[in-house]
Amino acid sequence: MELYFVTHNEAKYREAEQIGQEFKIEIRWLNFEYEEIQEDNLESIAATSCRRLIELKTDLQEKKFFVEDAGLFIESLKGFPGPYSSYVYHTIGNEGILKLMNNENNRKAKFNSVIALHTKEGINLFKGITEGIIVEEMRGNQGFGFDPIFKPHSSEQTFAEMSLKTKNLYSHRQKSLRKLFTSLTAFET
Amino acid sequence: MELYFVTHNEAKYREAEQIGQEFKIEIRWLNFEYEEIQEDNLESIAATSCRRLIELKTDLQEKKFFVEDAGLFIESLKGFPGPYSSYVYHTIGNEGILKLMNNENNRKAKFNSVIALHTKEGINLFKGITEGIIVEEMRGNQGFGFDPIFKPHSSEQTFAEMSLKTKNLYSHRQKSLRKLFTSLTAFET
Numbered sequence: 001m002e003l004y005f006v007t008h009n010e011a012k013y014r015e016a017e018q019i020g021q022e023f024k025i026e027i028r029w030l031n032f033e034y035e036e037i038q039e040d041n042l043e044s045i046a047a048t049s050c051r052r053l054i055e056l057k058t059d060l061q062e063k064k065f066f067v068e069d070a071g072l073f074i075e076s077l078k079g080f081p082g083p084y085s086s087y088v089y090h091t092i093g094n095e096g097i098l099k100l101m102n103n104e105n106n107r108k109a110k111f112n113s114v115i116a117l118h119t120k121e122g123i124n125l126f127k128g129i130t131e132g133i134i135v136e137e138m139r140g141n142q143g144f145g146f147d148p149i150f151k152p153h154s155s156e157q158t159f160a161e162m163s164l165k166t167k168n169l170y171s172h173r174q175k176s177l178r179k180l181f182t183s184l185t186a187f188e189t
Numbered sequence: 190m191e192l193y194f195v196t197h198n199e200a201k202y203r204e205a206e207q208i209g210q211e212f213k214i215e216i217r218w219l220n221f222e223y224e225e226i227q228e229d230n231l232e233s234i235a236a237t238s239c240r241r242l243i244e245l246k247t248d249l250q251e252k253k254f255f256v257e258d259a260g261l262f263i264e265s266l267k268g269f270p271g272p273y274s275s276y277v278y279h280t281i282g283n284e285g286i287l288k289l290m291n292n293e294n295n296r297k298a299k300f301n302s303v304i305a306l307h308t309k310e311g312i313n314l315f316k317g318i319t320e321g322i323i324v325e326e327m328r329g330n331q332g333f334g335f336d337p338i339f340k341p342h343s344s345e346q347t348f349a350e351m352s353l354k355t356k357n358l359y360s361h362r363q364k365s366l367r368k369l370f371t372s373l374t375a376f377e378t
Contacts, residue, residue, distance in 0.1 A: 037226050040276065080280035084273050087229065091269035092289060100285055 001025055001184065004065035006053060008033040011144040012068060016177055018168055023181040030065065032057070040083055042069045043125055046116035050123050066117040066180060070173060072146045074101070074134060075108040089145050094138050097149060107133040111150060111172040115180050126183070128175025143167060190214055190373065193254035195242060197222040200333040201257060205366055207357055212370040219254065221246075229272055231258045232314055235305035239312050255306040255369065259362060261335045263323060264297040265290070278334050283327050286338060296322040300339060300361040304369050315372070317364025332356060 005016050005027050013029045020027040034056065037048045046069045054061050071085040077100060081088035088096070101107065108131070115126040130152050138148040140160030147159035152170045159167055168174045194205050194216050202218045209216040223245065226237045235258045243250050260274040266289060270277035277285070290296065297320070304315040319341050327337035329349030336348035341359045348356055357363045 035226060035228060037224060039224060077285070078280040080277070080285070082276075082280070084276055087271075087273055088269070091267040091271070096266070096269070096289055099291065100281060100288055102288065 002028065002064060003184070004028045004030045004060075004063055006030040006032050006034070006060075006065055006067050009144070012173065014164060015168060015171070015173055016068075018164060019174055019177045020181065023185050025181055025184065034067075036069070042071055042083055042112055042114040043127075045069045045083060046114045047123055047125065050116040050118045054118065060118070062120070064117070064119050066115050068113060068115045068173065068176065070111060070113040072150065073110050073112060076101070076104050076106040085146065094146060094149050097134065097146065098137070101134050107135075109134050109150060111146075113172040113176040115176045117180055117184075124183070126176045126179040128172040128177070128179065130170060130172040130175065191217065191253060192373070193217045193219045193249075193252055195219040195221050195223070195249075195254055195256050198333070201362065203353060204357060204360070204362055205257075207353060208363055208366045209370065212374050214370055214373065223256075225258070231260055231272055231301055231303040232316075234258045234272060235303045236312055236314065239305040239307045243307065249307070251309070253306070253308050255304050257302060257304045257362065257365065259300060259302040261339065262299050262301060263290070265293050265295040274335065283335060283338050286323065286335065287326070290323050296324075298323050298339060300335075302361040302365040304365045306369055306373075313372070315365045315368040317361040317366070317368065319359060319361040319364065 003025055005013055007013055008031060016027050034049055034053055036045050039045050046067055049067045053067065071082045073079045073082050110129055110131045113128040117124045117126065132150055132152040134149050135151050135158055139158045140148050142162060143160045149158065151158045155170055159171065192214055194202055196202055197220060205216050223238055223242055225234050228234050235256055238256045242256065260271045262268045262271050299318055299320045302317040306313045306315065321339055321341035323338050324340050324347055328347045329337050331351060332349045338347065340347045344359055348360065351359065
């Protein structure tokens with residue numbers, strides 16, 4: 001099966017590549033940066049990105065490809081940085097989030113991932129959520145983005161303290177990816 | 190002259206209405222919420238909003254109308270919250286910005302405003318910038334958004350301590366509005 005992952009983020013591609021192997025799906029990386037709409041939900045962003053990509057790169061129309069959008073939603077900050085996680089990471093960063101969470105007792109947060117898959121039949125969405133907390137200090141140097149400050153409930157490690165293999169047991173993205181791959185392989189024998 | 194301002198923000202409309210009177214331009218308010226693209230510059234956001242509005246509301250095609258997008262750019266936060274000012278205001282708010290600026294000596298910030306005007310001839314952009322600082326504590330209860338924490342260099346008051354009339358002497362938006370109105374009335378006698 002030919003399946004393309006359109007993303008500018010190599011780390012995301014590596015995560016998908018590893019999980020793809022379990023499903024015997026070889027994922028091809030299309031390193032392409034695209035403009036996202038300024039919407040407050042990941043579903044709309046991912047679905048619209050899919051549609052725009054087809055307009056921009058008409059050769060994609062005949063291909064099976066997916067995009068993924070993720071965000072960190074912090075309860076005490078009303079869901080901030082949410083769908084703007086990438087921009088917020090590149091401006092105030094992990095340090096900024098920790099400053100905002102200073103003296104905050106409610107440290108609940110969740111990472112959401114939404115995949116939009118394009119096939120000739122249309123667009124399908126797959127969602128993954130991992131709940132956890134914002135830790136007090138940055139921990140670990142693996143992963144990317146807000147990984148050093150997020151610890152899922154079911155682990156003692158932050159995402160940045162985990163190997164790729166371990167993160168692929170806990171992350172929001174492995175959940176959406178597994179749903180996608182399960183759906184794609186469900187009717188094979 | 191029939192001129193429409195498409196905005197969901199009544200306070201913005203009031204500011205424009207007052208300055209319009211100086212130019213003898215009566216501005217009509219089109220209270221309509223529209224989706225913005227997730228771009229990192231106000232020019233693209235405003236221009237694209239204009240184009241999308243025409244697609245969405247085809248009766249606008251024949252009309253003279255403008256949209257405005259503004260953002261607060263804080264130097265020590267690499268321009269955050271910038272084009273995402275509205276989302277950031279509705280999540281972490283003024284309190285969040287003050288927390289991020291805690292113990293920060295460089296308090297320089299600027300407010301940018303970009304107007305995109307649609308006429309039958311196409312789209313024109315008008316920009317206004319006001320430089321100032323982020324004050325240590327919120328001051329004033331007029332205006333909206335980040336007005337209580339922003340003080341322009343040339344005044345002792347924050348935007349939220351100013352009357353509408355005074356804010357219309359200092360603000361970024363009065364600058365872009367005056368450029369727009371000057372351009373629209375330049376060829377009248």
